[in-house]
Every structure is written in structure tokens, then in C-alpha cells.
Amino acid sequence: MFASDSYCRDMKKYSHTAVITAVAAALLIMLACTGQDKPEGPVTLEWWQFWTDPAVKPVIEEMVTEYEAAHPGITVNLTDLTWANGHEKIVVAFSSGTAPDIVELGSDWIGEFAAAGQLAPLNDMIEDTARLVGWKPAVYNDTIYACPWILGTRVLFINRSLMEQAGLTDLDIPVNWDKFREVCYKIDSIGDDIYGFGSNAAEKHRLYKKFLPFFWSAGGNLFSEDFKYVTIAGNIGYKALMLYKELSDSCSMIDTQRRLEDAFLAGKIGIIISGDWLLRRIKNEKPGLDFVTTLMPGPVYPGSSFMGGEYLAISGSCPYPGEAMAFIEYIINAENQIRFAKANYSASPSNKEAARDEFFKEDINLQTFIKQINISKMPPAIPEWVYIENIIEEKLEQVLFEDAPPAQSLYDAKLEIEKLIHDK
Amino acid sequence: MKTRHLAGNLFTLPWILTLLFFWLFPLLYSLYLGFTDYRLLKPDWTWVGLANYAALVSDRDFLDSLLNTFIFVFGTIPVTTVVALILALLIERRFPGRTLFRSGFFMPSITSMVVIALVFTNLYSRGGYIYLLTRMIGLSPPENGFLLSDKTALLSVMAMDVWMSVGYYMLLFLAGLKAIPDELYESADVAGASPFRKFRSITLPLLKPVALFIIVINTIKSFQVFIEIFVMTKGRYDTSTAVYFIYETGLNQFRFGYASAAAYVLFLIIAAFSILQFSLLRQRRLY
Numbered sequence: 001m002f003a004s005d006s007y008c009r010d011m012k013k014y015s016h017t018a019v020i021t022a023v024a025a026a027l028l029i030m031l032a033c034t035g036q037d038k039p040e041g042p043v044t045l046e047w048w049q050f051w052t053d054p055a056v057k058p059v060i061e062e063m064v065t066e067y068e069a070a071h072p073g074i075t076v077n078l079t080d081l082t083w084a085n086g087h088e089k090i091v092v093a094f095s096s097g098t099a100p101d102i103v104e105l106g107s108d109w110i111g112e113f114a115a116a117g118q119l120a121p122l123n124d125m126i127e128d129t130a131r132l133v134g135w136k137p138a139v140y141n142d143t144i145y146a147c148p149w150i151l152g153t154r155v156l157f158i159n160r161s162l163m164e165q166a167g168l169t170d171l172d173i174p175v176n177w178d179k180f181r182e183v184c185y186k187i188d189s190i191g192d193d194i195y196g197f198g199s200n201a202a203e204k205h206r207l208y209k210k211f212l213p214f215f216w217s218a219g220g221n222l223f224s225e226d227f228k229y230v231t232i233a234g235n236i237g238y239k240a241l242m243l244y245k246e247l248s249d250s251c252s253m254i255d256t257q258r259r260l261e262d263a264f265l266a267g268k269i270g271i272i273i274s275g276d277w278l279l280r281r282i283k284n285e286k287p288g289l290d291f292v293t294t295l296m297p298g299p300v301y302p303g304s305s306f307m308g309g310e311y312l313a314i315s316g317s318c319p320y321p322g323e324a325m326a327f328i329e330y331i332i333n334a335e336n337q338i339r340f341a342k343a344n345y346s347a348s349p350s351n352k353e354a355a356r357d358e359f360f361k362e363d364i365n366l367q368t369f370i371k372q373i374n375i376s377k378m379p380p381a382i383p384e385w386v387y388i389e390n391i392i393e394e395k396l397e398q399v400l401f402e403d404a405p406p407a408q409s410l411y412d413a414k415l416e417i418e419k420l421i422h423d424k
Numbered sequence: 425m426k427t428r429h430l431a432g433n434l435f436t437l438p439w440i441l442t443l444l445f446f447w448l449f450p451l452l453y454s455l456y457l458g459f460t461d462y463r464l465l466k467p468d469w470t471w472v473g474l475a476n477y478a479a480l481v482s483d484r485d486f487l488d489s490l491l492n493t494f495i496f497v498f499g500t501i502p503v504t505t506v507v508a509l510i511l512a513l514l515i516e517r518r519f520p521g522r523t524l525f526r527s528g529f530f531m532p533s534i535t536s537m538v539v540i541a542l543v544f545t546n547l548y549s550r551g552g553y554i555y556l557l558t559r560m561i562g563l564s565p566p567e568n569g570f571l572l573s574d575k576t577a578l579l580s581v582m583a584m585d586v587w588m589s590v591g592y593y594m595l596l597f598l599a600g601l602k603a604i605p606d607e608l609y610e611s612a613d614v615a616g617a618s619p620f621r622k623f624r625s626i627t628l629p630l631l632k633p634v635a636l637f638i639i640v641i642n643t644i645k646s647f648q649v650f651i652e653i654f655v656m657t658k659g660r661y662d663t664s665t666a667v668y669f670i671y672e673t674g675l676n677q678f679r680f681g682y683a684s685a686a687a688y689v690l691f692l693i694i695a696a697f698s699i700l701q702f703s704l705l706r707q708r709r710l711y
Contacts, residue, residue, distance in 0.1 A: 091465060094465060095464040116465035118465065201568065201572045202572070202660040203658070204660070253550075253568075254567075254568040255549070255568060255569070386676075387677075397660070401573075401574070401661075402574065
């Protein structure tokens with residue numbers, strides 16, 4: 001069932017209300033800021049963040065200490081979250097009125113918190129949006145609610161030793177789907193416990209991130225421009241799904257992402273789709289692995305990939321939004337993003353100036369990520385996204401693991417997602 | 425006298441307060457929430473009457489999770505009970521290394537469920553020992569491992585659960601066996617009863633209270649199966665159970681109203697089964 005006229009009217013009414021609310025909130029914050037340009041007493045900012053890795057946490061602490069030294073009267077209290085239950089803690093904190101001033105959010109959470117009115121609008125506080133990439137998930141109803149910090153995309157990791165064993169050279173590194181398929185099959189034919197491709201099992205929040213790059217690379221878009229219709233069920237969606245299914249059925253190890261990466265490190269898988277965390281694992285656990293990274297292939301070169309990331313947002317109840325924003329500006333500046341990337345060996349700064357640094361140019365694999373980011377896509381910032389990804393994954397699972405008819409499953413996904421966004 | 429009462433009341437007050445605030449209040453509050461559309465991030469929640477319960481009746485995910493829960497309960501309880509009884513009868517006899525066996529069988533019960541679930545996830549995976557063993561004896565395990573197949577995932581979790589809990593129930597049966605007076609067996613010997621007759625006419629009837637206790641607590645525990653599913657499959661491959669559904673709905677989607685309603689449906693099912701078991705096992709005289 002497609003959108004009705006009343007739905008459109010409602011949407012207009014809601015978007016007007018949202019714009020008025022956002023403008024009013026921005027005015028209030030501006031008034032508040034003018035009233036307290038320099039708060040009289042000491043300012044304490046609470047910052048909840050997820051970086052607990054022993055290689056990264058000291059850098060975060062160092063940045064905070066330096067900031068406090070340069071801004072007497074401002075204290076930043078760090079609280080660590082974990083990916084296992086961080087989202088729950090943030091939700092509970094927002095709903096109980098105990099939210100921190102600054103909070104690190106995953107890209108697909110921003111819509112949820114922005115729609116609930118829990119985040120401060122940042123449009124009038126951000127100095128320059130053009131210097132950063134990755135704004136899409138941070139914008140809800142034309143209002144910016146978070147700043148992109150550390151982005152993350154996925155590229156192809158290829159085991160060169162296995163390519164060699166299969167009689168392939170670097171010239172055979174896949175640049176399009178046909179070559180991709182050919183390389184996977186050839187590596188798979190090496191032996192019984194060698195697999196051409198690592199295909200994800202039914203694993204929540206992961207499977208759709210592997211399928212969508214195929215869909216996007218073929219030119220697909222999930223939604224129509226007016227966001228009323230879902231366009232996954234057409235010819236492009238079908239072709240992308242058939243390729244993924246063919247690889248999955250014919251020449252893949254099917255397992256969880258973690259175990260696929262274990263198998264890649266063990267030299268059992270020829271090609272795997274993964275993020276820059278795998279670079280860190282290879283560096284720490286298997287430095288001798290002969291591998292190469294390359295951009296996701298499409299029907300033509302290059303293809304698109306999935307992009308997510310870490311964002312910094314200010315709670316709507318923060319009493320010092322100006323100070324909080326100044327601190328965020330400090331964290332996302334080019335110098336600090338490079339420091340962070342060096343500590344984390346990550347390849348995806350949101351700051352364009354940081355991405356041009358020599359550190360990234362010197363490492364061919366980091367360069368792959370930097371290039372892929374510029375042609376990757378992000379899901380929209382809508383509170384229903386978590387349900388939408390669930391629907392997509394459910395249908396993918398039915399096709400990949402229960403042999404459901406692909407065209408019908410994609411059409412069912414389209415209907416279910418449209419119902420969801422129209423019923424909201 | 426009054427001072428004694430006052431002192432008594434003061435001593436019990438912490439427990440009563442704890443009970444009221446951390447048990448009774450959440451219990452009643454969640455009952456209330458089940459009639460609302462409360463979501464954590466939605467401040468304007470409203471009373472929806474029985475709408476949540478009506479929606480649950482036609483919610484395919486909830487019904488599937490209930491079905492999986494019933495399969496889990498009725499698949500594990502009889503096996504666990506019978507195996508625990510057999511082990512208790514074997515362990516009760518005196519033989520060298522008896523203590524070692526008893527400790528060995530009991531060990532999984534005092535080990536963290538998360539640890540066991542992680543170990544079994546590896547054992548069940550492609551290349552894991554159980555996977556390789558089944559191939560070695562000529563069977564064909566699912567290509568991607570036991571936990572990545574609709575046909576075997578739930579069964580594998582159930583098998584692990586039986587392995588893990590059987591030692592604890594064995595100990596309970598052992599305690600029950602020790603409580604049976606030796607005179608009864610001596611009289612039966614004098615009367616020339618066969619071992620099977622002694623088991624059927626003395627052991628089994630006198631173990632009835634222990635069996636009832638085991639079945640009831642195992643039923644309650646099995647209906648609430650969660651950790652295994654959370655660690656091993658995350659509800660994928662047709663393994664979502666009622667509590668996992670409640671967790672997903674409440675703590676991932678934050679639909680507290682709907683999740684509370686689902687929790688009360690599960691509560692009613694467990695209560696009904698417990699009452700049924702008590703009445704069935706109490707009524708019949710087996711000796």
C-alpha cells in the first residue's frame with residue numbers, strides 16, 4: 001500500500017512542526033549561549049565514549065587533558081561505554097534525564113534519538129560543514145544533530161598467496177563482478193578446505209551491510225527520492241541478490257563475521273569483505289599474511305560500499321552547549337583525527353584535511369579505505385532504520401539459507417518496509 | 425513486648441523494603457506497562473487496554489518464539505530427568521572413582537553458562553570437535569556447522585542444556601535415594617523381589633517428591649531459556665525463544681509496554697504448567 005494523501009499532509013504537518021521546533025530550539029540555544037558566553041563558574045562536561053582499546057584510550061585521555069589545560073575552568077569527565085550494552089545505557093540515560101553532555105553515537109542511532117527530541121540541534125553551532133564528510137546519518141528533518149568523527153567502510157581483502165596458488169596474479173584482482181566471480185571460483189577450486197569467498201551467516205546487523213554494497217554498486221537506491229517508496233525489489237536488487245546467493249551457495253565459507261576473519265587470517269578464504277579493524281588484526285596477529293585490499297567491485301569499476309561511523313552529539317539537556325560544541329570541534333579537528341588514526345591504525349577520518357595526511361598516503365591499504373569512503377553510501381537517519389535493516393536481513397536469510405524465491409522475497413521486503421514507514 | 429516487636433520489625437524492614445521496591449513494585453509496574461504503549465524514548469505513552477495482548481496473538485515472531493520455547497521445554501525436561509535418574513542410580517553404587525564421576529557430572533552445573541555456551545559454539549562449528557566427530561562416524565553434519573542451520577541449531581542448544589543441567593538434578597536424585605530407608609529394601613529382599621520390582625515399587629514412588637521438585641524447577645528454568653540463545657545464536661536459525669523475544673523487544677527496540685505484555689503471557693504459561701504438574705503428581709498414588 002502506497003502513501004495516501006492524508007499521509008502526505010501529515011508528513012508536511014510534521015515536517016513543519018519539526019522545522020519550527022528546531023528553529024525555536026536553535027533560538028533558545030543561541031539566547032542561552034549569548035546569556036552565558038562565558039559561564040561564571042567552572043564547567044564540567046560529561047562525555048560518554050566507546051574507545052576503550054589500550055592503544056586508543058590513552059590518546060583520548062591525552063586530548064582531554066590538553067583541552068582542559070588550554071581551557072581553564074572546563075573539566076571533561078570521560079565515561080567508557082561498551083558496544084555490548086552502550087546503546088541500552090544511552091537510551092536509559094536519555095529517558096531518565098541523566099544523559100551526558102556529549103555522547104558518541106553509532107551512525108544508525110542518531111535518527112532514533114533525534115526523533116525522540118533528545119539531541120541538541122547543531123546547525124547554528126557548527127563552524128563549517130564542508131570540511132567533514134559523512135553528514136547523511138547526522139541529519140534528521142533537515143537539522144544536524146551530530147558531528148561525524150570516525151567513519152568506517154568495508155572493502156575487499158584478498159589473500160595473494162591463494163591467488164597465486166590458483167594461478168592468478170595481481171592483474172586478476174577483481175575490478176568488476178565478472179572478475180570477482182571468476183577469482184572466487186578459481187580460489188575455491190584449490191582444495192576442500194579453501195574457500196573462494198567469505199559469506200556472512202544470519203548475523204544481526206551484519207548481513208545487510210554485505211548485501212547492500214552489491215545493490216548500491218549496481219546503481220540501486222533503497223528509497224525513491226521523496227522517500228515514499230522502497231525500490232529494492234526491481235531488476236537491480238534481483239541481480240545483486242542473485243550474485244550474492246551464487247557466491248554464497250557455490251564457493252563460500254558461510255560463518256559469522258568474526259569466524260570468517262579468523263579463517264581469512266588462517267589462509268582459508270580467498271576474498272572477504274571487511275572493515276579497517278581487520279587491518280589491525282592482521283597487523284597484530286598475522287603480520288606476515290600476504291594480502292591486498294581493493295575497492296568493492298560493481299558491474300563496472302569501482303563499486304560502492306556500506307559506510308557507518310562514530311558521531312559526536314550534544315544532549316538536548318546539556319546546560320553548556322557552546323562549550324560542548326567547542327570541545328567537539330577540538331576532537332574532530334584534523335590534528336586530533338590524525339593522532340587518533342595513528343593510535344587506532346584506522347583509515348576513516350571524517351575530516352577531509354586529516355584524510356590528506358601523509359600517514360594515509362604512505363599505507364596502500366589505508367588509501368583503499370580513504371578512496372572507498374568517497375564512494376560509499378550510508379543508510380538514512382530515520383528512527384525506523386533498525387526495523388528496516390531487520391526486514392532486509394530476514395528476507396536475505398530466507399533467500400540465502402532457506403531457498404526462498406529471491407524476487408518474491410525482495411518484493412515482500414519492499415511491502416513490509418513501505419508499510420513500516422507509512423504507518424509511523 | 426512492644427520493644428521486642430519493634431526490634432523484630434526493624435530487623436525485617438530491610439528485607440521487606442527490598443521486596444517491595446525491587447520485586448513487588450517492578451512486578452506490578454510491568455503488569456501496568458503491559459496495558460500501555462510505553463517506549464523508553466517516547467515520553468507521551470498512553471493506555472491501550474488489551475491491544476498489546478491482542479497483537480501478541482497474531483505476532484508471528486512471538487508465536488514462533490513460543491513454539492521454540494515449548495520444543496525446548498518438552499525436548500529437554502524428559503531427557504534431563506531420565507538421564508539424571510539413571511546417573512544417580514549408577515553413582516549411588518559403590519565403585520572405585522565414584523567421587524570423581526560425581527564431581528565430573530556436577531561440574532558443568534557450577535560453571536558459567538556463558539563459558540559453556542562459548543565452548544559449545546566452537547565445538548558445534550565447522551571444524552569443531554563435535555562436527556568432526558559426527559563426520560568421522562559417517563554422519564553428515566550441516567555444511568556450515570550445527571548452529572548455522574535451521575534444522576540443527578535449536579536441537580544443538582537443547583543437547584548442550586541437557587549436558588549442562590543433568591549433573592545438578594542427579595545430585596537431587598541422589599539426595600532422594602539416600603533418604604529412602606534401607607529397611608524397605610531389606611524387606612523386599614526377604615520377600616524375594618527382583619531389582620526391577622524394588623525399583624518400581626520402592627525407589628520410584630519414594631522419589632516422587634524429588635521428581636516433582638525437579639520437574640517443576642526445570643520447567644520454570646527451561647521456559648526462561650535465554651543465555652544459551654543469546655550467546656550461541658542470537659535468536660537466528662529458528663532459535664528465538666520467548667525470553668529472547670522479550671529481551672529483543674524490550675532492550676533492543678525499547679518497546680517496554682509490548683515486552684511487558686509478552687512477559688506476562690509467559691508468566692501465565694509457566695504458572696499454568698507448574699499448577700498442572702503439582703496437581704498431576706500429587707494426586708496419583710504410585711505405591
